[in-house]
Amino acid sequence: MSQASAKKHFAPIPSFQQKLEEENLHVQRGKLKIFQINMGKLCNQACSHCHVEAGPKRKEIMEKGTVTRIVELLSKAPEVETVDITGGAPELNPHFRYLVREARRLGKAVLVRCNLTVLLEAGQEDTISFFKEQQVQVISSLPCYSKKNVNQQRGNSVFEKSIQALQELNRQGFGVEGSGLTLNLVYNPGGAFLPPDQKSLELQYKQRLKEDWNIEFNQLFTITNMVIKRFTKFLQQTGKLTEYKQLLFENFNPAAASQVMCTELISLSWDGDLFDCDFNQALDLPLAAKSTNIWKIKDLSELSKNIAFANHCYGCTAGAGSSCGGALE
Numbered sequence: 001m002s003q004a005s006a007k008k009h010f011a012p013i014p015s016f017q018q019k020l021e022e023e024n025l026h027v028q029r030g031k032l033k034i035f036q037i038n039m040g041k042l043c044n045q046a047c048s049h050c051h052v053e054a055g056p057k058r059k060e061i062m063e064k065g066t067v068t069r070i071v072e073l074l075s076k077a078p079e080v081e082t083v084d085i086t087g088g089a090p091e092l093n094p095h096f097r098y099l100v101r102e103a104r105r106l107g108k109a110v111l112v113r114c115n116l117t118v119l120l121e122a123g124q125e126d127t128i129s130f131f132k133e134q135q136v137q138v139i140s141s142l143p144c145y146s147k148k149n150v151n152q153q154r155g156n157s158v159f160e161k162s163i164q165a166l167q168e169l170n171r172q173g174f175g176v177e178g179s180g181l182t183l184n185l186v187y188n189p190g191g192a193f194l195p196p197d198q199k200s201l202e203l204q205y206k207q208r209l210k211e212d213w214n215i216e217f218n219q220l221f222t223i224t225n226m227v228i229k230r231f232t233k234f235l236q237q238t239g240k241l242t243e244y245k246q247l248l249f250e251n252f253n254p255a256a257a258s259q260v261m262c263t264e265l266i267s268l269s270w271d272g273d274l275f276d277c278d279f280n281q282a283l284d285l286p287l288a289a290k291s292t293n294i295w296k297i298k299d300l301s302e303l304s305k306n307i308a309f310a311n312h313c314y315g316c317t318a319g320a321g322s323s324c325g326g327a328l329e
């Protein structure tokens with residue numbers, strides 16, 4: 001057998017829980033600061049890495065009754081500082097603006113994960129003005145500053161449309177120094193490798209986006225690709241699944257492990273079920289090993305402190321660590 005065709009062999013990877021025990025780490029949920037709400041799988045894009053497998057044909061979206069119940073729970077949860085709204089493209093949900101207004105009325109910071117291209121869809125002409133009126137923090141994925149890489153990962157013309165949307169966000173003050181309006185960007189690797197250093201990449205992004213497109217933004221968050229859903233399929237198709245899992249395991253970082261985002265976050269699905277994070281939600285891995293939804297609880301403080309860890313969690317603890325708010329270190 002030639003060396004090039006020889007397959008690499010790796011020792012079995014211990015379960016994530018076992019690894020935490022070996023490292024003497026007791027990771028539990030502490031104070032619940034972030035309530036992350038997934039408003040559904042409807043999206044105007046269908047990206048190759050999407051861990052919720054969202055797309056234009058998906059029908060699963062959050063109903064008004066669910067939103068009303070969320071607002072009720074939030075009104076009894078002073079510990080929750082931030083409402084983090086995601087999807088799909090949450091802006092396409094007819095109850096999106098009601099949720100944002102109510103969360104702001106309750107004094108919560110509201111963060112919207114906006115895919116940018118949705119802002120150019122029919123019916124979304126005033127969405128940026130709405131964000132501005134409600135002082136929403138916008139967080140948007142732009143996996144590269146080069147057209148080729150973005151279009152490869154997110155679909156044809158996504159780069160051009162994203163640039164147009166970013167310029168409009170800037171025009172209305174988002175990401176512009178001194179405006180008080182936040183625009184953060186998200187990078188995730190275009191393949192089976194770990195993200196580079198967040199701060200250095202942020203500098204590169206700032207320079208290139210300013211020079212090429214006159215675009216400004218506040219912070220860049222680097223996020224590691226998780227071994228779930230569409231990215232797992234990509235790894236299988238390219239024969240890199242085992243190697244990538246090994247890469248995540250070999251780069252296990254105990255400091256990142258003690259700060260994983262599920263220690264301060266709860267994630268809610270479009271139909272009202274609660275999970276430790278968006279990834280567990282995508283895998284349908286229930287909270288504290290049993291299903292819990294927003295109608296079964298009186299308030300958010302009664303949720304278990306235990307976290308349902310599994311081997312995809314190695315994605316959160318590799319290298320500098322990864323969360324919906326970027327690197328952990």
Ligand code: SF4
Pocket residue numbers: 043044045046047049050051052053054055087088089115
């Ligand atoms: S824009 Fe976001 S939610 Fe929509 S398909 Fe792409 S990754 Fe998924």
Ligand code: SF4
Pocket residue numbers: 260261262263276277278279280307308309310312313316
């Ligand atoms: S995947 Fe979810 S449960 Fe696992 S460590 Fe990351 S945030 Fe926590």
